[in-house]
Amino acid sequence: MMSVALPRQRFALLIGIVGLALLCLFFLFPLSRIFDASFLDPKGTHLTLANYGKILGSGFYQQAIANSFEIGAFATLLTVLLAVPLAFALARLSIAGKSALLALVVLPLVLPSFVSAYALLLMLGRAGLATQALRDLGIPFGSIYGTPGIVAVYTLTLYPYVLLPTLAGLKAIDVSVEEASRNLGASRWRGFWTVTLPIVVPSVLSGALLVFIETLENFGVPIVLAEDKPILSVEAFKLFVGETDQNPSSAGVLGVLLIVSTALVLLIQRHYLARRRFATGARRSPPLIPIGRASLVAASVACWAVVLSSLLPFFAVVVLSFMKFRGPVLQGGFSLDNFADLLGRSARPLENTLMLSGLAAVIAALIGVPIGYAITRFRSTLTNILEIVATMPFAVAGTVLGIGLIISFNSGALVLTGGWLIMVIAYVVRKLPFSVRSSASILHQIDPSLEEASINLGVAPVMTFARLTVPLMLGGIIGGMVLTWVTVSSELSATVVLYSGEWQTLTVVMFQALEGTGAGTAVAAASLLVVITLVPLAFVYRLLRRYEASLL
Amino acid sequence: MANITLDGVNRSFGSVRAVHDISLTIADGEFFTLLGPSGCGKTTLLRMVAGFAELETGEIRFGERRIDTLPAHRRNTGMVFQNYAIFPNLKVSDNVAYGLRARKIGAPEIAERVARALRLVKLAEHNDRWPHQLSGGQLQRVAIARALVIEPEVLLLDEPLSNLDAKLRVEMRGEIRQLQQTLGITAIYVTHDQEEALAISDRIAVMRAGRFEQIGAPEEIYRRPSTPFVAEFMGTTNLLQGNVGSNGASIKVGGTEFAVPRLEAPEGTAISFSLRPEALRPLIDNEAAPDGWAVVSAKLARLEFLGALTRIEANLSHGAPLRVAWLDLPLHRLKAGDPLRFAYDPARVTVFA
Ligand SMILES: Nc1ncnc2c1ncn2[C@@H]1O[C@H](COP(=O)(O)OP(=O)(O)OP(=O)(O)O)[C@@H](O)[C@H]1O
Numbered sequence: 015m016m017s018v019a020l021p022r023q024r025f026a027l028l029i030g031i032v033g034l035a036l037l038c039l040f041f042l043f044p045l046s047r048i049f050d051a052s053f054l055d056p057k058g059t060h061l062t063l064a065n066y067g068k069i070l071g072s073g074f075y076q077q078a079i080a081n082s083f084e085i086g087a088f089a090t091l092l093t094v095l096l097a098v099p100l101a102f103a104l105a106r107l108s109i110a111g112k113s114a115l116l117a118l119v120v121l122p123l124v125l126p127s128f129v130s131a132y133a134l135l136l137m138l139g140r141a142g143l144a145t146q147a148l149r150d151l152g153i154p155f156g157s158i159y160g161t162p163g164i165v166a167v168y169t170l171t172l173y174p175y176v177l178l179p180t181l182a183g184l185k186a187i188d189v190s191v192e193e194a195s196r197n198l199g200a201s202r203w204r205g206f207w208t209v210t211l212p213i214v215v216p217s218v219l220s221g222a223l224l225v226f227i228e229t230l231e232n233f234g235v236p237i238v239l240a241e242d243k244p245i246l247s248v249e250a251f252k253l254f255v256g257e258t259d260q261n262p263s264s265a266g267v268l269g270v271l272l273i274v275s276t277a278l279v280l281l282i283q284r285h286y287l288a289r290r291r292f293a294t295g296a297r298r299s300p301p302l303i304p305i306g307r308a309s310l311v312a313a314s315v316a317c318w319a320v321v322l323s324s325l326l327p328f329f330a331v332v333v334l335s336f337m338k339f340r341g342p343v344l345q346g347g348f349s350l351d352n353f354a355d356l357l358g359r360s361a362r363p364l365e366n367t368l369m370l371s372g373l374a375a376v377i378a379a380l381i382g383v384p385i386g387y388a389i390t391r392f393r394s395t396l397t398n399i400l401e402i403v404a405t406m407p408f409a410v411a412g413t414v415l416g417i418g419l420i421i422s423f424n425s426g427a428l429v430l431t432g433g434w435l436i437m438v439i440a441y442v443v444r445k446l447p448f449s450v451r452s453s454a455s456i457l458h459q460i461d462p463s464l465e466e467a468s469i470n471l472g473v474a475p476v477m478t479f480a481r482l483t484v485p486l487m488l489g490g491i492i493g494g495m496v497l498t499w500v501t502v503s504s505e506l507s508a509t510v511v512l513y514s515g516e517w518q519t520l521t522v523v524m525f526q527a528l529e530g531t532g533a534g535t536a537v538a539a540a541s542l543l544v545v546i547t548l549v550p551l552a553f554v555y556r557l558l559r560r561y562e563a564s565l566l
Numbered sequence: 567m568a569n570i571t572l573d574g575v576n577r578s579f580g581s582v583r584a585v586h587d588i589s590l591t592i593a594d595g596e597f598f599t600l601l602g603p604s605g606c607g608k609t610t611l612l613r614m615v616a617g618f619a620e621l622e623t624g625e626i627r628f629g630e631r632r633i634d635t636l637p638a639h640r641r642n643t644g645m646v647f648q649n650y651a652i653f654p655n656l657k658v659s660d661n662v663a664y665g666l667r668a669r670k671i672g673a674p675e676i677a678e679r680v681a682r683a684l685r686l687v688k689l690a691e692h693n694d695r696w697p698h699q700l701s702g703g704q705l706q707r708v709a710i711a712r713a714l715v716i717e718p719e720v721l722l723l724d725e726p727l728s729n730l731d732a733k734l735r736v737e738m739r740g741e742i743r744q745l746q747q748t749l750g751i752t753a754i755y756v757t758h759d760q761e762e763a764l765a766i767s768d769r770i771a772v773m774r775a776g777r778f779e780q781i782g783a784p785e786e787i788y789r790r791p792s793t794p795f796v797a798e799f800m801g802t803t804n805l806l807q808g809n810v811g812s813n814g815a816s817i818k819v820g821g822t823e824f825a826v827p828r829l830e831a832p833e834g835t836a837i838s839f840s841l842r843p844e845a846l847r848p849l850i851d852n853e854a855a856p857d858g859w860a861v862v863s864a865k866l867a868r869l870e871f872l873g874a875l876t877r878i879e880a881n882l883s884h885g886a887p888l889r890v891a892w893l894d895l896p897l898h899r900l901k902a903g904d905p906l907r908f909a910y911d912p913a914r915v916t917v918f919a
């Protein structure tokens with residue numbers, strides 16, 4: 015009913031239309047092509063459920079589905095068991111070195127999880143360092159391939175997803191709530207079970223569901239550690255790029271299964287849990303709980319052990335990258351051979367990684383910031399739809415998005431396959447939810463009356479956005495771009511589907527080296543990735559803490 | 567500069583009619599205040615003039631020029647926001663120059679006008695400061711300078727003083743009024759503080775649920791409220807209900823008879839009226855009432871000593887409370903239950919038809 019008379023609303027409308035158009039073309043359309051592929055017969059002319067029948071009827075794929083969910087469930091459970099006590103300790107005990115811990119605990123969110131998986135392989139795999147050492151000592155050691163290894167890596171890299179919201183939840187409880195419970199006669203312990211825990215449960219569950227989504231989508235960890243165990247996201251990839259029998263319709267079926275399950279979980283997370291957050295309006299957080307010295311030391315050691323063991327694999331990779339390898343076997347001895355190997359062949363992968371992720375970071379900001387602006391400042395049906403669509407990429411595995419982009423743009427009016435652009439598009443789409451959410455959260459801290467004051471003084475809405483809002487957001491935007499940049503640098507799942515020829519990235523080199531025998535090259539690439547991630551983060555360290563919430 | 571005309575203006579949010587068929591003309595150079603309780607639509611009406619809220623129907627004109635069809639940035643209004651809205655990334659002088667730069671005015675002229683505006687609000691020495699280095703009152707002055715420097719056709723102020731402490735609020739409202747008169751600019755001022763409204767306005771519109779309840783000069787609104795709502799909103803009053811008495815110039819409230827100006831209504835009609843606490847003058851001992859005044863008796867119930875003023879609550883014969891403001895209470899040892907007499911001029915009674 016409302017006419018769109020005000021130019022500010024026209025500006026929002028413009029952002030909405032352009033944003034939705036881009037998302038339709040590069041996100042919804044590719045997804046729809048995957049749905050199409052899954053429902054069409056091999057000639058692509060008739061609708062059929064045969065593809066589903068074939069996949070769901072096959073024992074192998076049933077197993078893949080079961081494995082993915084089983085691993086997801088185990089990993090989610092373990093992350094919760096690890097993260098909740100850790101959050102409680104960090105919130106309520108005077109843990110030694112707490113601020114350092116709080117800084118380190120965010121890192122697993124931005125470091126590449128498949129590098130952690132690879133480190134595990136190098137240490138505890140069949141030819142692993144630790145494995146050999148244990149074997150020499152005559153201690154038998156079980157296999158880390160398959161479920162145990164994958165679950166271990168997921169737990170150690172994804173626990174911040176549960177830890178951070180739980181910590182925030184615990185801090186948001188006003189002291190009066192717990193005091194009231196004790197005043198009513200509940201013991202501290204009883205108060206914890208009946209008041210504190212129920213209040214943080216929505217935060218815990220919300221984080222846990224994100225962990226579950228991540229495990230379903232993840233490609234890098236299972237490709238390193240699954241060996242022969244079929245996993246949904248990996249099988250979709252194999253079906254699609256399989257050298258012998260490329261099978262887009264079967265890949266489509268697996269893609270649809272993945273999308274539907276992650277989307278369902280995300281829906282539950284956003285629409286059920288987001289509303290169940292209990293805001294108790296904390297004016298004063300509850301005080302630290304005094305415990306005995308011995309208990310405190312034990313708690314501190316446990317906290318540090320968890321956080322350090324999550325970071326240890328990355329550290330190990332960097333150290334190992336300076337040692338000699340022959341084939342997959344570590345020879346020992348310090349050397350720069352691995353880097354010489356990696357970069358001597360060609361410096362292109364490194365350049366590509368830096369260039370493509372830089373480009374993606376800039377474009378994601380150029381698109382994400384205006385969308386974040388429109389959805390925070392102008393609530394309307396259009397911006398509500400835009401918000402939903404812009405956060406949806408989070409629920410789509412990189413592999414699936416990559417496949418969708420290829421079937422959409424390898425022929426027809428717009429051909430993009432084979433170049434760098436399609437990779438950048440995939441990165442931008444994947445990082446858009448983060449970019450939008452982080453700019454929205456920065457905007458929440460900028461009073462809208464500042465913009466109104468500017469317009470009132472005669473500066474048109476578009477110019478106000480460019481000249482006032484953007485400069486006010488600048489620190490935040492740059493921080494967001496750096497985070498996009500570092501996380502795209504280690505993007506693997508869409509990259510392996512989309513890269514071609516000269517557009518190899520470091521992750522692709524690592525991926526190929528894993529398939530072959532060049533452990534030295536792989537470890538050098540992995541080590542470079544860790545460095546590429548950590549160095550810029552050190553510069554924007556302060557900003558990182560501000561973005562915790564948007565990373566989730 | 568120009569007069570402002572609002573013509574049949576409406577705006578709803580869902581089922582709430584925030585602004586309900588408002589028509590109004592504000593004279594050139596007038597200081598016009600929108601006064602009313604929270605949620606009555608003051609801000610919405612002001613934002614319609616500024617261009618931040620849409621009109622559903624109606625027109626707004628500055629002089630002969632229709633402006634509700636113009637985008638907000640081309641309306642040439644100077645708005646002062648409740649939270650000041652000073653750009654934190656710009657220094658004081660750049661904040662003030664912001665609107666002039668948007669108008670593509672030459673640098674020398676900008677410098678001169680900014681300096682003049684800052685002198686006007688007594689901030690000349692602070693031009694090189696960052697906003698976070700200023701106090702609340704200083705920020706408020708920057709906001710006013712920034713709004714005035716563009717020489718707007720109207721100055722719009724939405725509760726500009728509500729974030730300041732009581733003393734500064736009184737000081738600043740005097741300054742705002744003085745500036746407005748010196749410049750002769752038309753101003754629309756929003757507040758829910760009746761004292762502030764009375765102190766600075768040429769005219770006040772009392773709003774209630776999106777409509778104007780009464781428009782008039784401060785004294786008129788205070789002395790002759792046209793509805794019980796206005797009477798109660800404009801400071802404390804005794805709002806009493808009774809029936810028209812036999813002589814046509816009195817109202818019976820319980821057993822007490824109040825003298826009032828002549829009434830048209832027939833005897834016995836239910837009627838309400840307002841009598842301000844300060845219109846009642848306490849009579850000490852056997853002191854006589856002035857000529858033409860009436861007297862009412864009551865028993866003291868409560869007494870609140872406020873310094874210059876003492877607020878008294880007394881009970882009429884049937885128990886209804888009567889509030890009285892006693893200026894400069896003599897050293898009398900009053901206690902609850904003491905009989906008191908108050909004199910009042912019947913002309914000061916406002917009867918609601
Ligand atoms: N953007 C909006 N969306 C929905 N309802 C609104 C909006 N703006 C105002 N309203 C409603 O319109 C009515 C008038 O609001 P307005 O802000 O004009 O009141 P006000 O008189 O300025 O109150 P206050 O003294 O509290 O500032 C209120 O009921 C308010 O809830």
Ligand SMILES: [Mg+2]
Nearest residue numbers: 608609610724
């Ligand atoms: Mg208001």
